[in-house]
Amino acid sequence: MTQITYDARGLAEPFADVPKISEIDGAMASFDAKDLTTRAINLELRWLLYEQGIKEVEIANPGSKHSLGVGILTRCRIRFAGSLGYFGCGLIDGPEIHITGRVGWSACENMMSGVVVVDGNAGSLTAAALRGGDVVVKGRVGARSGIDQKGGTIIVGGSAGSMTGFMMQRGRIIICGDVGPGLGDSMYDGTIYVAGKVKSLGIDCVPGEWTDADTELIERKFRIYGMGDPPEFQKFVCGKVLYNYDLLEPAERKLVL
């Protein structure tokens, strides 16, 4: 008989029991997600990390299900052997996650810290509103990747779609391939590096002056993620003509005033 529980909003949450199907070996665990719902997979993952003291989890057959690996707020290692759907690994703070397949739209949204490495491609809105940590996509990413980015680093091995870095506020985007139209449109700050062709720059996105710090950053990131020798990049920054925003957070502005 199916057990149904209700969350604080009164929405039904079928299968709210933790499956507890993992094979646990010391601080490591693994389980097969093939026949589990999104909710069951996330419950199992959280049970392992928060209640069993597991530090390393391998999840087989995620099957492109949506919203997997979200809201993990502890340091740990997670490996998804396969692909994730929409909103994978969003709202995380601390974990190192490796996805051997691809991810759908809005992967790593609002990520605070940690590392996510995707071996395949990613959909649109990758790392939207990223606050910190590294998001590495070895394939291509869709449109509006890095939209509203507030920190951290996005590294793309392939190409990127339109409006990459739209309204970017801080952080870095490194793209090894070509980029679609409207790069860095309405960005406030941050830096975008592109090795391939740029179809067009967005409003207030301008070429930036290359420094030694740029070289050091690129080389370090390529070394960390085993991406070989970096190609030659162009650098783009905010022209600071469109808006008169300063760099202060609201709390900082209060102190100044």
Add this chain to the structure above:
Amino acid sequence: MSSRSDCRHRSVVESRLERLGARIDEVDEETPYAFRVSFDFDGDLKLLADFVEDIPDAEVLSLGRSLEIVKDLGDAETVHEQYGLSEFTGTHAIGHVRMATESEVDIAGAHPYWAYPYSDVAVVHNGQLTNYFMWRRRLERAGRRFMSECDSEIIAVYLAEEMTNGASLEEAMNKSLDELDGVFTYIAVTKDELGVAKDELAAKPLVLYESDDLVALASEEIAIRAIVDHEIDTYDPYEREVLVWKR
């Protein structure tokens, strides 16, 4: 032809088809209110469709030589069971589950759309077209007829108009990127082609999987995984991309 009307009127439909010279081969009653008629006909399809639709409460849901459109209310499983979709055979198919935002929830408002009475084009669409009324008036002045109030129908009628004027499906789809305003990903099929187009903002999702013997497109990979039970490489086409596969 798939027709929606009270099946008590089935004999009237058959009679009207025969009066126009159609040679009826088979009639299948799929539901109490919809049935499928297979027939040979060399005449004017518009005349035939208009004649059938002139029957009170009758509506032609699709009319074609190679494509058949099945649409109804309910989830995919319900419609699948009602119409025996597992019995269908062919080289290409498109499907759509609508989340209605702006027009009625009824059979006419369900996708796929076709271009009454232009046979053998069908379209499914995710998005909103902001210059719908302008195009509707323009196409109606050109003699086209609309079966619903849904903006998605514009795409099918637009493509039919362009192809009637000599454009290929790919040419018509490329032109639509400049002439249809709004956000959209749409898939169009003809008797031997499958095409997909994305607007210039790439605002709506699309995942593409291609192998030696299969092309599969969906809003999300999990839908493709339902028919491909192994790890696959997929990607999202970019803005202003039009891709067409020919049988």
